[in-house]
Amino acid sequence: MAVLNPHFQKLKTDYIFPVIEKKVSDFKKKNPSIPIFNLGVGDVSLPLAPKIAEAMQSAIEEMTVSTHGYGPPEGQDFLRNAICKEQYAQYGLSPDEIFISDGTNSDTCAIQELFDTSCTVGMTDPTYPVYYGANIIAGKKIYLLPTTKEQGFIPKPPKQRLDLVYICTPANPTGTALNFSELQEWVDWAISHEAILCIDNVYSSFISSDEIPPSVYAIAGANKVAIEMRSFSKSAGFTGLRCGYSVWPKTLELSQLNEMWLKRTNIKSNGVSYPIQRGAEACFSDEGKKQLQEQITLYRQSAKILSDGLEKLDQIFFGGKHSPYIWWKIPIDGNSWEFFDILLENCHMITIPGSGFGACGEGFVRLSSFIKPTIAKGAIDALHHYFATNQLFSQRI
Ligand code: MLT
Numbered sequence: 001m002a003v004l005n006p007h008f009q010k011l012k013t014d015y016i017f018p019v020i021e022k023k024v025s026d027f028k029k030k031n032p033s034i035p036i037f038n039l040g041v042g043d044v045s046l047p048l049a050p051k052i053a054e055a056m057q058s059a060i061e062e063m064t065v066s067t068h069g070y071g072p073p074e075g076q077d078f079l080r081n082a083i084c085k086e087q088y089a090q091y092g093l094s095p096d097e098i099f100i101s102d103g104t105n106s107d108t109c110a111i112q113e114l115f116d117t118s119c120t121v122g123m124t125d126p127t128y129p130v131y132y133g134a135n136i137i138a139g140k141k142i143y144l145l146p147t148t149k150e151q152g153f154i155p156k157p158p159k160q161r162l163d164l165v166y167i168c169t170p171a172n173p174t175g176t177a178l179n180f181s182e183l184q185e186w187v188d189w190a191i192s193h194e195a196i197l198c199i200d201n202v203y204s205s206f207i208s209s210d211e212i213p214p215s216v217y218a219i220a221g222a223n224k225v226a227i228e229m230r231s232f233s234k235s236a237g238f239t240g241l242r243c244g245y246s247v248w249p250k251t252l253e254l255s256q257l258n259e260m261w262l263k264r265t266n267i268k269s270n271g272v273s274y275p276i277q278r279g280a281e282a283c284f285s286d287e288g289k290k291q292l293q294e295q296i297t298l299y300r301q302s303a304k305i306l307s308d309g310l311e312k313l314d315q316i317f318f319g320g321k322h323s324p325y326i327w328w329k330i331p332i333d334g335n336s337w338e339f340f341d342i343l344l345e346n347c348h349m350i351t352i353p354g355s356g357f358g359a360c361g362e363g364f365v366r367l368s369s370f371i372k373p374t375i376a377k378g379a380i381d382a383l384h385h386y387f388a389t390n391q392l393f394s395q396r397i
Pocket residue numbers: 017040041042043105172
């Protein structure tokens with residue numbers, strides 16, 4: 001009989017995002033006439049920018065008159081060149097160090113395949129749950145690095161040696177972002193511990209301060225130890241289209257990694273479809289950039305409405321400045337699922353309980369600002385009304 005992968009047994013809880021989607025759908029079924037404020041899964045809510053849609057349409061037209069069969073698994077040159085020119089040439093990187101994929105979810109899951117099972121993998125707690133699940137399934141040894149309110153949810157390099165460490169900055173779920181000196185500390189630690197950093201940088205378009213590095217490669221020495229991952233999902237509304245990229249410098253101290261990732265990509269992928277890559281390329285056109293900036297500005301406005309609203313209620317929270325996420329300390333004595341239920345029942349507001357991101361996430365809920373400002377305003381009004389009329393909360397204002 002086939003022996004099943006025993007590591008699956010170690011996944012004790014369900015993957016959080018489908019659990020939340022099920023809660024949303026159950027609530028809608030039970031209350032079809034009640035509008036909900038969905039601040040749960042970080043999915044975009046604005047339509048595709050016209051310039052991008054246009055580029056994809058014309059790619060499809062092109063395919064009706066000429067053949068576009070298999071493309072290079074590592075991505076079309078036009079897209080690798082555009083990404084490099086816009087984002088990485090300034091750090092001395094070249095297009096053959098950039099690999100296109102169907103998104104950062106896949107890339108962060110796959111990176112561990114390049115390392116031996118004896119390698120130790122570090123990640124923060126709370127963390128984006130994909131890193132944890134993928135490494136558990138692969139049988140890797142995981143070390144959780146507790147990241148707490150007391151340290152402002154800024155992860156610190158550990159004392160022990162680790163081989164591969166995931167850092168999400170700007171962070172999902174806590175919304176915090178490492179500044180230059182904090183990220184430099186990680187790079188220096190990785191150099192001295194011969195570790196590799198996997199920097200998940202998918203929220204970089206939300207950075208709004210010069211004190212936060214736009215890329216890990218703005219940090220001295222990062223090209224020796226860091227792999228950076230980004231996607232078009234959150235910056236350009238590609239969650240339903242799928243396109244991302246990762247950067248594998250040839251200058252890494254483990255210099256084989258670039259070649260190994262290429263080999264892995266050749267074996268495991270037939271690449272991202274041609275029209276999607278043309279759409280991604282259009283994100284870097286002048287008009288594309290302008291349209292995407294308008295979208296990010298709207299999401300930022302929503303984050304500001306949510307932050308201001310929580311501040312008025314005297315709440316403790318992190319994020320919302322350089323990230324679309326707000327990490328709210330729950331104002332009750334119960335746990336984060338209990339608070340999730342309170343918000344859903346009374347304010348018709350969907351959040352994500354912090355415990356879904358790890359044990360250290362308990363005591364918090366995450367709010368996504370990938371919503372229109374009118375929805376953010378509705379959610380805050382509902383919250384203010386509930387706090388004002390509820391004994392438990394009115395004592396805390
Ligand atoms: C989230 O954090 O909400 C995610 O980006 C959603 C996902 O990866 O499915």
